[in-house]
Amino acid sequence: MKAIGYKAPGAIERHDALQDIELPRPVPANRDILVEVKAISVNPVDTKVRKGASPEAGQWKVLGWDAVGTVVETGPAAKDFKIGDEVFYAGSLIRPGANSQFHLVDERIVGFKPKSVSDAQAAALPLTAITAWEMLFDRLDIRKSVPGAANAIVIIGGAGGVGSIAIQLARALTGVTVIATASRPETQDWVKTLGAHHVIDHSKPISEQVAALGIGAPAFVFSTTETHRHLKEIIELIAPQGRFGLIDDPESLDVLGFKRKAVSTHWELMFTRSIFETADMAEQGRLLNEVSRLIDEGKIRTTATEILSPINAANLRKAHAAIESGRTKGKVVLEGFLT
Numbered sequence: 001m002k003a004i005g006y007k008a009p010g011a012i013e014r015h016d017a018l019q020d021i022e023l024p025r026p027v028p029a030n031r032d033i034l035v036e037v038k039a040i041s042v043n044p045v046d047t048k049v050r051k052g053a054s055p056e057a058g059q060w061k062v063l064g065w066d067a068v069g070t071v072v073e074t075g076p077a078a079k080d081f082k083i084g085d086e087v088f089y090a091g092s093l094i095r096p097g098a099n100s101q102f103h104l105v106d107e108r109i110v111g112f113k114p115k116s117v118s119d120a121q122a123a124a125l126p127l128t129a130i131t132a133w134e135m136l137f138d139r140l141d142i143r144k145s146v147p148g149a150a151n152a153i154v155i156i157g158g159a160g161g162v163g164s165i166a167i168q169l170a171r172a173l174t175g176v177t178v179i180a181t182a183s184r185p186e187t188q189d190w191v192k193t194l195g196a197h198h199v200i201d202h203s204k205p206i207s208e209q210v211a212a213l214g215i216g217a218p219a220f221v222f223s224t225t226e227t228h229r230h231l232k233e234i235i236e237l238i239a240p241q242g243r244f245g246l247i248d249d250p251e252s253l254d255v256l257g258f259k260r261k262a263v264s265t266h267w268e269l270m271f272t273r274s275i276f277e278t279a280d281m282a283e284q285g286r287l288l289n290e291v292s293r294l295i296d297e298g299k300i301r302t303t304a305t306e307i308l309s310p311i312n313a314a315n316l317r318k319a320h321a322a323i324e325s326g327r328t329k330g331k332v333v334l335e336g337f338l339t
Contacts (some may be wrong), residue, residue, distance in 0.1 A: 001025045002337050003100035004313045005060035009052050012320045017050065020313045021060055026096075026104045028075035033107050035069040035087060039123035039335040040098055040311060041304070042066075042319040043161060048249075049093075050320065064097035065090050065271075067105075068113055068123045078107050080285070086113040088288065090127035092274035099316065101337050108281045109274055111288025114295035117302055122295075124304035124331035125165065129291045130270040130284055131247060132166035139266035140220050140243045142176050149219035149239030152177035154210060156202055156234075157224035159187035159329040161303060162247060164194055166222060168300040171195040177215060181206060190329045194303075206230060207237040217242070224248065231257070238263055305330035310338045 003023045010017060028034045046063045055061035071085045081087060089110040091098055098105075113122050136142050136153075145151055153170060157163045158180025170178050171194075180196035182188040183203040191199055200209040210218065217239035223230060228250040235257040238244060244258065245266040255265050273281045294300045306322070308315040311334045319332040 001101040003060070003062050004311070004316050005055075005062040005099070006050065007055060007060060009050060009054055009061075012047070012050070012317055012324060018313045018316050018320070023060065023062070023100065025102050028073050028078070028104055030075050031077045031079075031107050032075040032104045033071050033078050033081050033087075033110065034073035035067065035103050035105060036072045037067050037069040037098055037101055037103050037311075037337070039068045039119040039333060040064050040066055041123045041127075041331045041333045042316070042323055043127050044323055045093070045127075046097075047320050047323050062097045062099050064099035064103075065093070066123055066125075066127045067091065067098035067103060068119045069103070072102070074107075080107045081110065087111065088113045088122050088126050088292075090130055090270060090284075093271040094275055099311070106274065106281075107285070109284040111285055111292055114292040116296045116298075120307045120333045120335040121302035121304050123333050123335070124161070124302050125291060125295070126288060127270060128161040128165045128303065128331065129169070130287060131162050131268060132169055133287050133291070134270060135222055135245050135247065135266070135268040136166060136169055137173075139268050140222065140245050142170065142174055142220050146219035146239055146241050146243065149242055150177065150216035151175065152179055152215055152218040153220040153222060154179045154181070154206070154218050154234075154237065155196075155222045155224065156181045156206070156230055157226070158182050158191040158194075158196060158199070160224055161331045162224045163191070164303040164330050165300070166224075167191060167194045167196050172294055172299045176220070179210060179213070179218065184327075187329050202226075202230065205233055207233045210237045219243065221245070228253065231255075235261075235263075303330040304333045306332045308332070308334045310334070310336045312338070
């Protein structure tokens with residue numbers, strides 16, 4: 001089968017950073033399903049792994065943690081899907097990625113693809129939707145108010161992949177006021193179209209801008225990027241007893257400043273459930289089905305902003321470079337292997 005991989009980690013500019021390769025078609029076992037991949041999308045995790053993670057000796061490292069496709073085989077213990085089902089999912093960090101024609105995935109973290117959108121449009125959703133959902137509703141628990149705080153959330157990096165879907169989920173499923181940050185006219189316009197009530201510029205002090213809104217101190221802050229740069233501002237703006245969450249990877253994070261306000265700090269990694277096969281691992285499949293329903297009911301929309309075709313090393317290198325530029329909005333998607 002066709003796939004894209006590498007043998008040595010490093011910069012995307014290297015000629016061997018990502019290569020078109022041939023690999024054996026995998027065989028499903030246990031609760032795995034084998035998916036013929038139709039579309040994929042690229043996330044910051046792809047670039048981070050490509051820069052630093054080596055494959056096993058003599059093997060290829062295949063990335064990719066967003067996929068849409070059709071079930072072509074099922075493992076002996078699989079029970080939720082049948083051959084021919086159209087599915088979408090984000091996969092597992094500790095298994096081979098979905099940048100391949102055929103891909104094995106545990107059915108518990110898979111959802112049915114939304115019927116109202118294309119494969120490419122659906123491929124933009126799984127990883128970011130799971131991340132946003134788990135942060136908003138499992139970690140920050142934004143449906144539970146903070147006494148005396150403004151029922152509002154600040155989403156730092158609102159135009160990115162996770163921010164773009166977090167804005168929509170908060171608007172569709174809660175009455176929380178959404179304050180999104182974006183620093184360029186085009187990204188500010190983007191987050192407005194997604195439903196943000198207020199937009200502020202994270203290239204300027206954000207606590208002053210939040211205070212100027214006149215709504216009071218927000219109960220929640222969700223930082224998707226550059227947390228180390230904004231931490232002092234977050235400590236200043238968040239309400240006492242508020243809840244703060246982050247998903248990026250600062251080298252260090254001194255949260256002592258939260259102590260006076262008794263602010264809780266929450267990490268989110270959507271791969272935790274699949275890495276540890278937690279007792280609630282199947283929650284990811286269920287929440288993807290909810291996302292699919294919301295898409296088909298028109299309550300949220302895809303965050304795909306650029307679609308490249310076909311799925312090959314050249315286009316995947318373009319997508320990685322775009323992610324690393326830090327100037328993308330929404331998601332970059334690749335569609336269709338050449339047969």
